[in-house]
Amino acid sequence: MTAGSPWFRATNLPDEPEPQPIPAPEPVPQPAVQPLYEAETAVYEAIPGPDAYQDAYQGTQPPQAPQEAYEALQEPYTAPYAPSYEQPQPEPPQPEPQEPDDGTMALRTVVEQAAAPLPGPGRAERRRAAKRKGRGAAPEPAAPARTTAPLSRVEARRAARAAKDSVGVVLSRVVGELFITFGVVMLLFVTYQLWWTNVRAGQETDKAKERIENSWSQDDRKPGAFEPGEGFAIMYIPKLDVVVPVAEGIDKNKVLDKGMAGHYADGSLKTAMPSDKQGNFAVAGHRNTHGEPFRYINRLVPGDPIVVETRDAYYTYEMASILPQTSPSNVAVIDPVPKGSGFTEPGRYITLTTCTPEFTSTYRMIVWGKLVEERPRSKGKPDALVG
Numbered sequence: 001m002t003a004g005s006p007w008f009r010a011t012n013l014p015d016e017p018e019p020q021p022i023p024a025p026e027p028v029p030q031p032a033v034q035p036l037y038e039a040e041t042a043v044y045e046a047i048p049g050p051d052a053y054q055d056a057y058q059g060t061q062p063p064q065a066p067q068e069a070y071e072a073l074q075e076p077y078t079a080p081y082a083p084s085y086e087q088p089q090p091e092p093p094q095p096e097p098q099e100p101d102d103g104t105m106a107l108r109t110v111v112e113q114a115a116a117p118l119p120g121p122g123r124a125e126r127r128r129a130a131k132r133k134g135r136g137a138a139p140e141p142a143a144p145a146r147t148t149a150p151l152s153r154v155e156a157r158r159a160a161r162a163a164k165d166s167v168g169v170v171l172s173r174v175v176g177e178l179f180i181t182f183g184v185v186m187l188l189f190v191t192y193q194l195w196w197t198n199v200r201a202g203q204e205t206d207k208a209k210e211r212i213e214n215s216w217s218q219d220d221r222k223p224g225a226f227e228p229g230e231g232f233a234i235m236y237i238p239k240l241d242v243v244v245p246v247a248e249g250i251d252k253n254k255v256l257d258k259g260m261a262g263h264y265a266d267g268s269l270k271t272a273m274p275s276d277k278q279g280n281f282a283v284a285g286h287r288n289t290h291g292e293p294f295r296y297i298n299r300l301v302p303g304d305p306i307v308v309e310t311r312d313a314y315y316t317y318e319m320a321s322i323l324p325q326t327s328p329s330n331v332a333v334i335d336p337v338p339k340g341s342g343f344t345e346p347g348r349y350i351t352l353t354t355c356t357p358e359f360t361s362t363y364r365m366i367v368w369g370k371l372v373e374e375r376p377r378s379k380g381k382p383d384a385l386v387g
Contacts, residue, residue: 193289201259201291208245216311229254236307244293250284259291274308274315282334282351294354297367305384314382317350317369325363333366341368
């Protein structure tokens with residue numbers, strides 16, 4: 001076009017490279033024009049004119065465009081694009097098959113065998129069940145179902161070794177059982193000492209009082225002649241509600257452990273009897289266990305009565321003083337005129353001795369009293385017992 005224009009000449013143009021031809025774009029598929037034109041013409045010709053609308057106001061319906069005209073109008077637009085909706089979709093890539101591992105296959109086989117349902121009863125079992133059902137008998141209990149696969153020999157050995165306790169576990173278990181056994185033994189021993197010995201001592205003292213009272217009703221023995229361990233008197237401490245037999249001697253097994261009070265009557269520890277006109281009547285008794293007759297003698301105060309009953313009379317003493325603690329070797333506390341009692345001249349005294357502190361035998365506690373009344377049994381009980 002430029003070469004044919006009268007306004008441009010080849011001499012007026014600069015030396016430029018000759019332009020390269022532009023490639024024509026690929027033609028876009030278009031619907032056919034002629035069929036489209038014919039379809040549109042048919043549609044417009046089918047549209048009613050003004051006269052048809054005038055007839056509609058008068059009660060008549062205008063003519064409708066044929067359905068074939070609309071379909072023919074739409075077909076040129078949809079036909080070129082129809083194949084685009086039917087294009088095949090690419091398939092997803094499939095993983096490459098891998099060769100199975102022997103260990104994985106073995107584990108999978110064990111799992112599948114464990115998960116597989118167990119076979120049902122056989123034909124013979126079903127027949128026996130049908131016969132029992134016909135006779136009305138109770139069905140046999142079903143066998144327990146196998147929930148896991150059987151272990152191999154190696155696995156069974158490993159499970160057995162794992163189930164065994166180690167040496168430390170066994171040792172700790174043995175030590176624990178020993179401690180438990182020791183604790184039970186100690187508990188039983190404490191129960192025996194604090195409870196059962198008192199029960200047995202109560203039975204023994206009841207028998208001893210009965211024997212003493214029976215001997216008093218007989219006149220075939222001489223007063224004052226008693227064998228070791230033989231009961232001859234009954235002591236009363238009204239304030240403490242104590243009634244305890246008194247036996248000859250302070251033997252632990254024959255006298256004290258049987259719940260009785262023992263009279264000091266051996267060798268250098270021999271003391272007077274209540275009927276003596278002068279002297280110190282000294283007795284000993286347990287403070288804890290075996291009847292514990294002297295457990296609360298520390299609660300006595302001066303003036304509290306202590307009564308001793310014999311075959312012939314009641315001897316009433318009044319508490320005078322107390323020594324809370326002294327050595328077991330201090331035998332001077334049971335002298336005819338006991339040291340530390342406050343008595344300065346001979347008289348008729350009583351001395352009670354017991355262990356202290358409680359539940360031990362480390363020291364001794366001493367209580368002294370002085371005779372204030374001697375009353376024959378024929379005259380009845382003294383005022384200290386009646387009141």
